[in-house]
Amino acid sequence: AATSSDADGDGSSTMAEEYPVTFLYSPRFPVVNAAPTQGAVIRNFSFRDWLTTGATGLGAGVMGYIVGKPLRRFSCYTMLGFGLFIGFLGRFRASHYRLAGQLPNEAECRAAG
Template sequence: MELETYFTLLKLQSYSKQSSTMPFGDPKFPVINPSPDVDQTIRSLRTSDYLLATFLTSGSWAYGYIFGKPTRMACASTAMALGMTAAGMAMLQNGRSRLMGYRENAREVKTYGAWPVQPEVKANVPGVRYPVATGLTSPSVTPPLDWKNYD
């Protein structure tokens, strides 16, 4: 039993030694999985995601039918295919952002549990990641304004 606890602590320490568990930003909600795969994302979809896909697909079919006058059904089918593609991308984006902690995810945290090591949320401090506008650009980049012709 003591050996298992030791290996669990080693695993958690290796996670905490990483520079950041999130690659691109600080999430505002608990992280469930910092890098979820498509299967886990599809398993965690909500009813609102399926409704979004239904409305996007049917709305794009209606758009193709209304505005595709000479060949209504062909245009409607093509628009529906494009709408289905956009709906699939939107569903995966919403589900993945909930698992990564960028959207509200209380239901998912209750179902799947939180990731063992949560990233620390830092304030926006000046640096490479959060540059500060200094206003000291060279005249070759932004030449000074010529106010002579503004009467």
């Protein structure tokens, strides 16, 4: 039986294909992992990355409370969720760039040996 992601009906799924990230500029720092997986990128998060994610969420939650007058609590929770999501995506990108040599990565180089 063909799945919804089976475009040509041969039983193979296209969902597992990898699409490498190409950068406009060559790496300026040592490359630790040229094509990191999502798990590798998340495992590379530092304490500062998690702190920044939490601070972004907290700041967004406070702003949601301040500007969400009739439904302050729900606005706070919604903006907290959006802030955590946006903070996570931003730090995910930074972690990926550090592994790929696009941002300074001294700690990653030390950990890789």
